[in-house]
Amino acid sequence: MHVNLYLQFLISGLTLGSIYALIALAIVTIYNITGILNMAQGEFVALGALTACTFYSAGFSLPASFLISVVIIAIVGALIERLAINPVRNASSITLIIITIGLSIIIRGLALLIWGTNPYSLPAFTQGGPLQVFGAAINPQSIWVFGLLIVTVTGLFVFMEKTYWGKAVRACVINRMAAKLMGINPDILSLMAFVISGALGAAAGVFITPITLATYDMGFALGLKGFVAAIIGGINNVGGAIIGGLLLGVLEVFGAGLISSGLKDAIALIVLIIVLLFRPQGIIGVVIGRKV
Amino acid sequence: MPRESLKYLLIAAASIGFVILPFVLESNYLLSILIIIGIYTLVVEGLGVLMGYAGQVSFGQAAFFGIGAYAVAILTTRYSWGTIPAFLAAIVLPALVAAVIGRPTLKLKEHYLALATLAIGILVHIFFNEGGELTGGPSGLTGIPYLKIGGLVFDQDYKFYYLIGVFVLLVFLGVRNLDRSRIGRSLRAIRDSEVAAEANGINSAALKLKAFVFSAFLAGLGGGIYAYYITFISPAPFNFNMSIQFVIMAVIGGLGTIWGPLLGVSLMVALGEVLRWLVPLFIPNAGGEYQIIFYGLILVLTMIFKPEGLSTGWRKKTVSDSEEQEQKKENLTVSIRR
Numbered sequence: 001m002h003v004n005l006y007l008q009f010l011i012s013g014l015t016l017g018s019i020y021a022l023i024a025l026a027i028v029t030i031y032n033i034t035g036i037l038n039m040a041q042g043e044f045v046a047l048g049a050l051t052a053c054t055f056y057s058a059g060f061s062l063p064a065s066f067l068i069s070v071v072i073i074a075i076v077g078a079l080i081e082r083l084a085i086n087p088v089r090n091a092s093s094i095t096l097i098i099i100t101i102g103l104s105i106i107i108r109g110l111a112l113l114i115w116g117t118n119p120y121s122l123p124a125f126t127q128g129g130p131l132q133v134f135g136a137a138i139n140p141q142s143i144w145v146f147g148l149l150i151v152t153v154t155g156l157f158v159f160m161e162k163t164y165w166g167k168a169v170r171a172c173v174i175n176r177m178a179a180k181l182m183g184i185n186p187d188i189l190s191l192m193a194f195v196i197s198g199a200l201g202a203a204a205g206v207f208i209t210p211i212t213l214a215t216y217d218m219g220f221a222l223g224l225k226g227f228v229a230a231i232i233g234g235i236n237n238v239g240g241a242i243i244g245g246l247l248l249g250v251l252e253v254f255g256a257g258l259i260s261s262g263l264k265d266a267i268a269l270i271v272l273i274i275v276l277l278f279r280p281q282g283i284i285g286v287v288i289g290r291k292v
Numbered sequence: 293m294p295r296e297s298l299k300y301l302l303i304a305a306a307s308i309g310f311v312i313l314p315f316v317l318e319s320n321y322l323l324s325i326l327i328i329i330g331i332y333t334l335v336v337e338g339l340g341v342l343m344g345y346a347g348q349v350s351f352g353q354a355a356f357f358g359i360g361a362y363a364v365a366i367l368t369t370r371y372s373w374g375t376i377p378a379f380l381a382a383i384v385l386p387a388l389v390a391a392v393i394g395r396p397t398l399k400l401k402e403h404y405l406a407l408a409t410l411a412i413g414i415l416v417h418i419f420f421n422e423g424g425e426l427t428g429g430p431s432g433l434t435g436i437p438y439l440k441i442g443g444l445v446f447d448q449d450y451k452f453y454y455l456i457g458v459f460v461l462l463v464f465l466g467v468r469n470l471d472r473s474r475i476g477r478s479l480r481a482i483r484d485s486e487v488a489a490e491a492n493g494i495n496s497a498a499l500k501l502k503a504f505v506f507s508a509f510l511a512g513l514g515g516g517i518y519a520y521y522i523t524f525i526s527p528a529p530f531n532f533n534m535s536i537q538f539v540i541m542a543v544i545g546g547l548g549t550i551w552g553p554l555l556g557v558s559l560m561v562a563l564g565e566v567l568r569w570l571v572p573l574f575i576p577n578a579g580g581e582y583q584i585i586f587y588g589l590i591l592v593l594t595m596i597f598k599p600e601g602l603s604t605g606w607r608k609k610t611v612s613d614s615e616e617q618e619q620k621k622e623n624l625t626v627s628i629r630r
Contacts, residue, residue, distance in 0.1 A: 094343065094403060097403055105585070112581055113585070231407065
């Protein structure tokens with residue numbers, strides 16, 4: 001009985017954790033390329049989810065709504081980079097953090113204006129009841145979420161290893177100045193980082209909506225947890241971000257299930273503070289070794 | 293008229309204006325707004341030192357403000373402490389919390405303090421809400437006694453107005469002295485180039501920690517006074533949005549200036565009051581939250597177009613020139629001192 005319960009918690013935790021991992025991936029991507037901690041990442045998730053809901057209820061099919069939403073939020077990411085980040089790209093990092101916080105507030109306010117405070121929903125991607133595995137019930141949507149994480153990570157891996165732009169990104173991560181001297185245009189990379197983050201955030205938002213519903217203020221908590229995941233992984237480490245996200249998701253579900261459900265949102269914050277106090281370089285460094 | 297005597301004339305006029313204002317003002321509403329401006333100014337002066345001198349940002353100032361307020365509320369109502377010891381606790385407690393968080397995070401080059409303070413801010417707010425008996429939960433604590441200093445009981449708005457005035461003046465003088473002291477110069481050196489500062493033997497982590505603790509200390513001071521003024525507190529005014537508002541106030545007034553925080557707070561409080569009137573006119577079914585769009589816009593536009601803040605705009609040429617000279621002189625004195 002207890003084993004089943006734990007298995008159930010583990011699966012829920014990994015589902016939630018996959019979403020955190022996706023958000024953390026986007027945060028790490030922007031950080032690695034531009035050196036900016038993008039505090040507005042969670043808002044991309046909320047915008048993506050809400051946009052898809054709107055198109056779906058306007059009669060578009062689910063896959064079409066998903067694609068439209070991803071494209072729109074990628075464009076939003078590009079606009080934000082061009083309008084608010086690029087003009088001040090040489091400013092101090094404190095200025096840039098404050099700007100992204102300001103952007104997140106603007107986006108949240110606009111989302112409130114457009115969508116109001118009511119939650120929106122999308123149907124599950126595949127119909128049918130939960131799958132039974134060793135007595136634990138798996139929501140089919142969870143499998144979609146895992147799938148998205150796997151596809152994203154694979155896609156990112158192929159992009160980084162096989163394409164010219166991927167190599168340019170890696171060069172930028174190792175040494176931004178040297179990359180520039182070798183003729184890599186950091187301007188285009190920065191734009192690309194925000195486009196990828198917008199698309200990733202939107203995808204994560206659409207995939208989680210059938211489970212959690214979509215509200216205008218969902219982005220803040222999700223973005224924060226993405227940050228915690230990224231920091232657990234050591235902020236510039238892609239593998240670390242994924243492990244950090246999954247770990248955080250599992251911790252949250254077990255904490256909420258075994259201790260108190262009121263604690264759920266506090267867990268991520270407590271983890272963040274513990275990591276910052278005792279192992280600010282990230283805890284995954286031990287396992288994986290050198291940073292990517 | 294020579295500049296110097298004009299300056300003293302202005303200061304004299306301002307002091308007289310300050311003293312007679314409560315007698316001229318007919319409405320308690322305006323007086324209460326001035327008091328709130330004074331309280332926020334205390335908090336924002338501290339944040340201004342952290343941001344303008346140490347080059348760090350805190351997204352959790354409302355939490356330190358709240359810890360100060362709750363320390364007063366809990367100690368006076370639950371443990372029947374005297375009002376002055378509780379007030380001291382309100383100042384010391386946030387500074388202690390800041391020291392614990394700041395120590396490890398400020399040693400790092402990245403802006404981890406921003407994230408740590410963000411987390412602390414939200415955690416503290418959760419604690420106020422979920423603290424049960426101790427914090428009174430979402431409905432908060434009532435029955436905070438009036439502040440008593442000697443035989444003086446601060447039970448009316450005009451008394452508070454003078455009390456805040458004194459504190460703000462003290463903080464102004466303190467920050468001005470800091471600006472001209474060795475610590476102020478070192479902090480500015482760190483902000484301009486941490487590598488150069490370190491190379492000149494400045495321990496940047498220790499100084500940034502001092503600035504952070506100082507900012508929490510002032511936030512706690514503001515919070516303690518706030519609790520004695522309102523005499524009832526709930527978690528709502530100490531949330532993340534308030535922390536952001538403090539950052540906006542510091543930024544639009546001008547970082548690393550003495551008058552900037554007062555200007556920034558006054559503008560934001562005035563804007564808040566105006567928006568409370570205007571927003572329902574244009575968006576009839578609006579909840580209060582819509583104003584955050586304006587706050588976000590102000591923050592982003594200021595940071596892009598005028599990151600040095602508004603208070604530096606008027607006296608542009610002369611001051612920036614003399615500041616540059618001062619900077620050179622300071623650099624010289626720093627290097628001579630070594």
